[in-house]
Amino acid sequence: MSLLSILIAAIAPGVALLSYFYLKDRYDPEPISLVLRLFFFGVLIVFPVMMLQRAFVQGFGENPFVFAFITSSLPEEFMKWFIVFFIIYKHTNFDEPYDGIVYSVAVSLGFATLENVLYALLNSMDFSTLLLRAFLPVSGxxxxxVMMGYHFGRAKFDPDGAAKHLALALLLPFFxxxxxxYTLYAAKxxxxWFMGPLMVFLWTRSLWKVKRANAKSPLRMATREDRVKI
Incomplete structure (x- = not known):
């Protein structure tokens, strides 16, 4: 594959998935410039995460369980959570529960896209391998x-349960x-046979969260009231 083909194949899944979840915002789509800014922040955190992971490997070794949860998952999900919380959580454009999903997915896919590009360039991947990565790591x-953003949305619009949902916004993606x-490392x-059912579960659960977040939009209620008045 040519360099251009590799780059397109590595970038396309992240862009396609971001477009999909952006278009799922039924009532008040977010400013594209702001979504792209969060995507770019996701790209930027790849480098500090890589440094943290290198330090964790040297400190904890490469035991599959420790590597999966501590070296890989923890720094990646914490940095995504940190960006969403400090950059967008209190922003005025975050005005309905589904917005948490849009912005969190943007950060996650920014991270996944650059990670995918680096893997493709450093490992000379063919198209079939890049396609597999689109269905697994990028989709994952x-x-x-989605998990993170759903709970950010719950936290924003449920002040009584904000602390619980902010914690879940980190803990569930981390887990x-x-x-x-760990499934990839241990099952070899x-x-x-394990990833297929896991991905079906994650997608089914995520689409349920998308539907539920849209159903809780205050703008949905306003639209209904306007229809009744007409």
Missing amino acids: HAMFG WHGVFD GYWI
Whole structure:
């Protein structure tokens, strides 16, 4: 594959998934410039995460369980959570529960896209391998972003449960990301038999969260009232 083909194949899954979840915002789509800014922040955190992971490998070794949860999942999901919380959580454009999903997915896919590009360039991947990565790591990052964003949305619009949902916005992606990575490392030659059901579960759960977040939009209620008045 040519360099241009590799770059397109590595970038396309992240862009396609971000477009999909952006278009799922039924009532008040977010400013594209702001979504792209969060995507870019996701790209930027790849480098500090790589440094943290290198330090963790030297400190904890490469035990599959420790590597999956501590070296891989923890720094990645914490940095995504940190960006969403400090950059967008209190922003005026975050005005309905689904917005948490849009912004969290943008950060997650920014991270996943650059990670995918680096893997492709450093490992001379062919198209079939890049396609597999689109269905697994890139798609997985999107699902973890949905989990994170759903609970950011709950926290923003449920002040009484804000602390609980802010914690879940980090803990659930951390847990499922760790499960995802550990399955790949531990199952080895027969990982497909475990990853298939896991991905079906993650996608089914994520689409349910998308539907539920849209259903809780205050703008949905306003639209209904306007229809009744007409």
